[in-house]
Amino acid sequence: MFARGLKRKCVGHEEDVEGALAGLKTVSSYSLQRQSLLDMSLVKLQLCHMLVEPNLCRSVLIANTVRQIQEEMTQDGTWRAVAPQAAERAPLDRLVSTEILCRAAWGQEGAHPAPGLGDGHTQGPVSDLCPVTSAQAARHLQSSAWEMDGPRENRGSFHKSLDQIFETLETKNPSCMEELFSDVDSPYYDLDTVLTGMMGGARPGPCEGLEGLAPATPGPSSSCKSDLGELDHVVEILVET
C-alpha cells in the first residue's frame, strides 16, 4: 500500500525465531510510516493557507490522500470513533499534526473557545507550537503511533476539520492570521525545526528506505529544502509583525 521498497526492507528482518514479533514490527512500522504521512499531509494543508491563495489542485490532492489514510485507518480499527463530548470541543485547533508535534504544550493551553471558521483553524497550529528540538519531535512522532489513547480520541474530529479546511480556502483572511501570530509567544520558526526533524532526522520516517533526494555533495538547492524555503519566507513575515 505504501511506496514500493519500504515494506521489503522491514520484511528482510524476519527470522523464524522472531516470527510473530517481526510480523508485529512490520505492521507497526507501516502504521508509523502511514501516520507520518498523515501528519505531513496535514501540515502541508495548513502551510498552504499561510501564503498567497492556495493552489486548489494541490490542496484537493493532499486532502484526498488524507481521506484515503483515514479510510484505511478506520478499516484497520486504528481510527477510534469519537466520543460526543470530544466532538464538541473546538475541533479546529485539535488538528492531529499539532498534537503529534507538541504534546508537551497541551497542558498549558487548556480549552480553546470555539473560534470562527476563517481564523480559528489557523490559530490551532500556531498557539500549540512550542520550542521542540528535532529529537523531541521525533520522539513525539514515535510515541504517538503507540499511544492508543490521548491523541486518538481527538482524531474523530479530524473529518470535520478537513471539511473546514476547504471552507477556509474560500474565506481565508490573512490579515486576521497576522494578528493572531503577533500574540504568539512560541517562535513560529520552530515549526522549521520540527519539520526538519520530520523530514531528514535520525529516526525512520516515511521515506526512510529512500536515499533522499539531496545529492551527495551538499548543495544549496537540495530538493528537500523547498518546503523550508517557504517556511523561511513565512518566518520573515512573522518576525517583522
Added chain:
Amino acid sequence: WVGRGGGAGGGNDIQWCFSQVKGAVDDDVAEADIISTVEFNHSGELLATGDKGGRVVIFQQEQENKIQSHSRGEYNVYSTFQSHEPEFDYLKSLEIEEKINKIRWLPQKNAAQFLLSTNDKTIKLWKISERDKRPEGYNLKEEDGRYRDPTTVTTLRVPVFRPMDLMVEASPRRIFANAHTYHINSISINSDYETYLSADDLRINLWHLEITDRSFNIVDIKPANMEELTEVITAAEFHPNSCNTFVYSSSKGTIRLCDMRASALCDRHSKLFEEPEDPSNRSFFSEIISSISDVKFSHSGRYMMTRDYLSVKIWDLNMENRPVETYQVHEYLRSKLCSLYENDCIFDKFECCWNGSDSVVMTGSYNNFFRMFDRNTKRDITLEASRENNKPRTVLKPRKVCASGKRKKDEISVDSLDFNKKILHTAWHPKENIIAVATTNNLYIFQDKVN
C-alpha cells in the same frame, strides 16, 4: 525518426543540435525571470515566452540565409512587453499573481499578429504590429510634435511616409476579466477563430474574441457543498478541427470530451477517457500521480496526449477505456514518490507537445532532462538542456539515468538528479524540427542537424 520537414524519415535518426540559449547566465535566478509558458505561432516564425514577472518576450526567426545553409534561421528578440501586472483582490485580501500561465497565438489574418495571454484571473488579447514608416511633413505640426502657429504657415505640402527603423508595438486590444473565481490553467482558441475557452480549477468559460463583458459558462464542476470537493479541472483544449468539441482533464486522471451541440452546459460528457488502475502499483500516491497536468490534441485531431506525473499517454478519440500508447518518462521515480511528496515535486505540472507530423512527442523531466518518444519506431531519447553543450551545431549526447545497481560510465544515478532543475514547458515548431525547451529561467533552442 522524422526527417527534415516533418515527413517520413529516411531511416536515419534525428540528431539534435544546440542552436541558441536565451536568458541570464548566472545561477541566481530572479523569481520574475522564471519562464512559465512557451509557444510557437502557427507558422513557427515567432516564438513567445511568458514569465513569472508578467512579461511576454517574442522571438522572431530570421530569414534563412541561402548562402549559409548549414542552419536554419536564428531566433532573435522581436518584442518584449509587460502583459500582466500584480493585482490585489480586496475582497479576499489576496494578491493576484502576474505570472503568465498560458499564451496562445491566433492564426494570422493580416499584417499584425495576435495572441492571448492569461494569468490566474484575466485574459488579454494582444496585437503585435510592425511600424517601419513614419509620416513626415505635417503642415500644422513640427517634426518634434509641437504645434505650429497657423498664422506662420505660408505654403501647404502633402505629408509623406518615410522609412524608419523597425518598431514592434504590442497593444492590448481586449481584456477579458472577472469571469473566473479560481485560477485559470488553460486557454484554447477554437477552430472557428472567433471563440475561445478559458478553464480554471472548477469551471470552463466560452468567450467570443470581440466581446469582453460576457462569457458563457460551459462546464461547472463546483459541488454545492465545497466540503465535497474531490476533483478539479487541470487542463482543457478545443479540438483542432471540430469547433463544437473540446476536452478537459482532471486531477483524478480522467479526460472528458464534450460536445457543445448537446447542451448549453456541458456538465455531461460525451466521452469519458479513463484507464483502469493497475492494482499492483497502488499506493497512497496513486491518485496524485494520476493527476493529468496537460492535454494536447494531435494536429490531425484523431488522437490526444495526456501527461501525468510519470508517463505520457496517447489516446485514440474512438477508444475510451484505455490509451493506445503509454510512454514512461521517469519510471525510476516511482520508488521515490514519498520524498517527492515531501518536497512537493510530486505536484509539478509537466507539459507535453507533438511534432508537426504527430510522429514524435516530447515532454520534460528533472535535472534539465527532456524526453522524446517516436511513436513509429518506439525508440525514445533523453537529452539535457545545459550550457555545457552550447557550441552551435554540437550534437547533443543522449543521457541515461541509472535506476539502481551498478552505474555505468556517463550514466547519472537517481539520487544525483537535481529536482530543482525541472523542464515543465517545451514547444515544437509546427513544421520544422526545431524545439524550444525552457529550464527555470533560460530558453534553449535545438534543431536537427542539417548537412
